[in-house]
Amino acid sequence: MAAAAATALWATPALDARTETAAAEALQLRRQALARQQPQATPAAVQAGAALAFREAFAPPASRAARVAALLALAEGHGLTLRRAEFRHQAEPALGLARYRITLPAEGGYAALRDFIAASLAADPALALDALRLARAEGGGLRAELRFTLWTRLDTLAVPAAPAAVAATAGARP
Template sequence: MSTSLKNRLSAGVQTLGLPGSVGVAALLLAAALAMLSHHWDTRSARFQAEADQISQRLRAQRAAGVQESAQAPATQSQWQAALPPAAVRQQRLADLLEIALRQGLVSSRTEHRLSVDAASGLERLRVSMPVSGGYAQLRSFIEAALLHDPALSLDALKLRRASPQAAEVEADLTWSLHGRSDLAQGAKP
């Protein structure tokens, strides 16, 4: 600060005294707060406008969702019709096991459990398959199996190695073969 400004401020404080100087400082503070308040009001109005726009978009999406849900049963029936019939279940399981063998994986045993939901017309064959082999072989097997059967899902995968240096991996795979059930009421072949 320059010496002339310091001298003027010092003279002003002496002229006004301490109460006058505090009053001037309070007025300056009030003016600054008023400007800041105006800035906050402007930001608040802008945020409120953005919130209103988002709310309108959500209402429009919900309304569109109601229309889409009216179309959902047709989409669900199309999806269900695209599932393989129960008659090919054993062939699909054989294909899964054959893909594992072609990839060079060794499987000691597999366990199968069929669950059928007659009301919805769906079935699921759950297949537990422990395998052992190289990590690259396992990855190739999973990829090939999922590409081969679009109604197949890999539900669980557990990997372990006998030791960190071991080349082979032991994996417990749990698959689901999804399909149309023959037990569905009014099922179509």
């Protein structure tokens, strides 16, 4: 009887190990079967989804006039003098985006210009400063030409010219 008890004690750990192995294999087979049942995303579908999410992160084109008006008001709020502003719309169909180029000739102090640039870029994440040209003005100030790009989602409809209210805000004539 002692021999039977010793055999039972020795066989139990081996039996437990085989049971655990079989359970792990069964779990792995169930996971593989579930994975085959669920549709797999193709790399093209993943890329298309990422492109759509990227495009949707940009504001709609209808917000452009208000965003430009806010930019011009921000410049004036920082004490910069804007004589005119130039606007140019350019569609980027491959990206599903539109770029709105804004050229602002401005005059003012260096600190005001620096603060305006920092505030404008912080206020609108879809605004990029493309170029900055500086020249000394009479009286110790600066003359600057700032070229910004404002990105929006591409509107499939015709794009109107810059609204008169935006040009009037800057005291500029388009």
